[in-house]
Amino acid sequence: MITKVKIQGYRIYKNLIFEPNQRLNLIVGANESGKSTLMEAIALALTGRINGRTATEELNPYWFNTELIKDFVRNRAAGKRAPWPEIRIELYLDNRNELQQLCGAINSEVPTNACPGITMRVLPNPDYGAELEEWIKRASNILPVEYYMIDWRSFADCVITSRPKQLATAIIDSRTVRSSSGVDYHMRHILNDGLQPDERAAISVAYREIKASMSAGALKSVNDRMTKTHAGLHNQPITLEMDQSTRTSWEGAIIPHVSNVPFSMSGQGQQAAIKISLAMSRHSERASFVMVEEPENHLSHTSLTTLLSRIESLAGEHQQLFVTTHSSFVLNRLGLDFLQLLGGDIPRKLSELDSGTVGYFQKLPGYDTLRMVLxxxxxxxxxxxxxxxxxxxxxxxxxxxxxxxxxxxxxxxxxxxxxxxxxxxxxxxxxxxxxxxxxxxxxxxxxxxxxxxxxxxxxxxxxxxxxxxxxxxxxxxxxxxxxxxxxxxxxxxxxxxxxxxxxxxxxxxxxxxxxxxxxxxxxxxxxxxxxxx
Known part of the structure; x- marks a missing residue:
């Protein structure tokens, strides 16, 4: 589990300290308070990716906090040796045996805190020192990120090149469900969790036989004609055959369907609800971290009630959930004691709220508690x-x-x-x-x-x-x-x-x-x- 998040210089956050609850975090805030940015930063440090692409591919000047950049440019213009703007995201993890390879004291905690953790930094690349100094002579508020580098390390100061398997993360943004990635996500879980090895082998054999029958059936007349056409042109006539190589295996030729409709063409609310259920499924190799953006989107009241019941029933002790919401219904139903209210450098928690009061509002999910909170x-x-x-x-x-x-x-x-x-x-x-x-x-x-x-x-x-x-x-x-x-x-x-x-x-x-x-x-x-x- 993540015990603490520190974000410095990333988008809206100059210096944020966020201490998540162990099991569930309902992240609430006014517009532009940084809910999505917080989720994005956590996912970036956990996976090294953003929007499905690597951090290096997605790096752009607008990652950096604008106030810090303005201060830097102003100080340099005044002749002061101000340090170049950097981004630093630190995730502090609990001390579990499977995370010991990430354990160390290379972090920003004072006094020293030796624990498992990950740091992602975006900092000037020393190989471009001369270019950076030349740029500062005509500096603007748009940093030259071409001269920056991504440094992703554990607290043990070991470079990370791909997400550690212990930090499996499921990211579900119900605001914009990407159909293609949704299909890939579902297929991976269905194939991994729903099929036995002998079933996979049987499907593979049947698929090859289907392709072979295509070659002997629908393609035969085409090949006969092509053989005669090309016979006078070269010694080796061309025919069309179904590809039997492993790169065209059956896994890439099937897609999940929902009520006989391809998953990618089903409603966005349906896609989001199923993705959340699969990510939290007790029968799958569960993600350690599940991040859900606005689960209420695209769902009717009844469907949202069903989804929240599913989340409550599937949530486990070894899985940490982060949920952003604009819905009082979601907040009341999942519990006010899990609230994390954004606004400022230290989010506010309601862990001290009486359990009777939490239960009171859970029984009244229709009351607009979010208005009171915001x-x-x-x-x-x-x-x-x-x-x-x-x-x-x-x-x-x-x-x-x-x-x-x-x-x-x-x-x-x-x-x-x-x-x-x-x-x-x-x-x-x-x-x-x-x-x-x-x-x-x-x-x-x-x-x-x-x-x-x-x-x-x-x-x-x-x-x-x-x-x-x-x-x-x-x-x-x-x-x-x-x-x-x-x-x-x-x-x-x-x-x-x-x-x-x-x-x-x-x-x-x-x-x-x-x-x-x-x-x-x-x-x-x-x-x-x-x-x-």
Whole structure:
């Protein structure tokens, strides 16, 4: 298993330290946070390949962190002897007997850490020292990678030329399933795992007989005619025969089918799901590392549920999974405790989350937990009417909707406020939690939540009981009845309090769309002030 990843100077990362979970890692982050880059860097160091090609073939200037290049060019222009930009990816592995050949202390750890591991570096080639110095005289922000080299070594300082067999890796990108590689991948597993030696031999013999029958059948008349045609031209007439050499063996002439459709022509969701299952299959020579990019892509809700169940059932202790996702369903179902939140040089983990809270959200896979994880600031409200009203109150107060200022308003829809606050506390989010008093004293309601509340960081806002137990009577307390009737379009004949209680969502929608502003309940106004900052 990988115990630590260090990435220096690669794409978005100037200096990233990532400590993966032993079994499953759900990698989550906002757009451009580096999820795919992290997966790419790990795969590059494990396999020496990227996009199906060797690192040397794929090397280009855009691998390098742009800020580091700009600093280098600026310092050199100022006459400073700044070191040339480099890329360094280090994978630290656990101490297992089969990995001892990779064990050593040639890594960047201080103090010295002797353990199995791999380092991939992209650095200036000393053979091109003169050319590099000449280039720097007219330097640009596009590095001359033609003068760079790839150095792939174990921590024992031994050069690696091909992936060590102990580090078998399966890479499944469900965003763009490449059909040809998918076919090759499946054929290799099917042939290796599904056929006995005697079966392989029998298929080979049958295939040769089929080709021989082609020569004696469909090609015979062609050969007879060609023999007569060429007889007068040379002494050795040409005929057409089926190739029986080993390079045209039957393995290259068959492809897997799914429901009688060639695998390469089946749906991308189907391809991705089958590839993930094969990579994790208990009956195959399993990959030590399985990397899955966005498994939710191309899959319906039902198919995704089936796939996640398959992942859960196949995951084993000796296999480490890395999964990137934009889906709350995937996050909730596989477990919040496996979350790795990217953003900054040190990803955040939720390993300290209570197991009961993890199980709570697993039972509610449809809840949009990812919004809570990714938001800068959060307002937690009890239901959709509170959500609608708070957004209008905030916009009246500050001239912009909360989301425009990086504030996400989430309706808990009956979820436990304590569970939501625990998750927010684990992520150290700024939170304004708003709830009805329901006839209880605010201090009593606050007591059970005190563990996760921090002044100035996570605060709870509750309406004063004497002004009403829920949102609607609070609105009536702070506004003249005539104003509310006009805003809501409720006639004098109707009981306004009863109408508002019965039509909670409609009340919120009409207030939100009205030209006239209302006076917000004080606890909601205080929450808006707090979360705005």
């Amino acid at each position: 938001a800068n600031k959060i307002v937690l409200v009890e239901g959709p009417s509170d959500e609608i009203l708070f957004e209008r109150i905030f916009e009246d107060k500050y001239g912009k909707r909360p989301m425009a200022l990086g504030i996400d308003v989430l309706s808990m829809r009956g979820l436990s406020l304590g569970r939501c606050l625990e998750l927010c506390a684990a992520l150290d989010k700024t939170v304004a939690a708003i709830r009805d008093n329901d006839g209880a004293e605010p201090d009593d309601l606050r007591t059970s939540l005190q563990t996760w509340l921090v002044a100035g960081r996570r605060e709870l806002f509750i309406g004063v009981p004497s002004r009403g137990h829920t949102l609607e009577p609070q609105l009536l307390y702070h506004n003249e009845e005539e104003v509310l009737r006009r805003v809501l379009g409720v006639s004098d004949a109707a009981n306004l309090a009863v109408w508002m209680k019965r039509e909670k969502t409609e009340t919120a929608l009409r207030i939100a769309s009205a030209q006239q502003q209302i006076i917000p309940p004080k606890y909601m106004d205080d929450a808006a002030t707090f979360i705005h900052g």
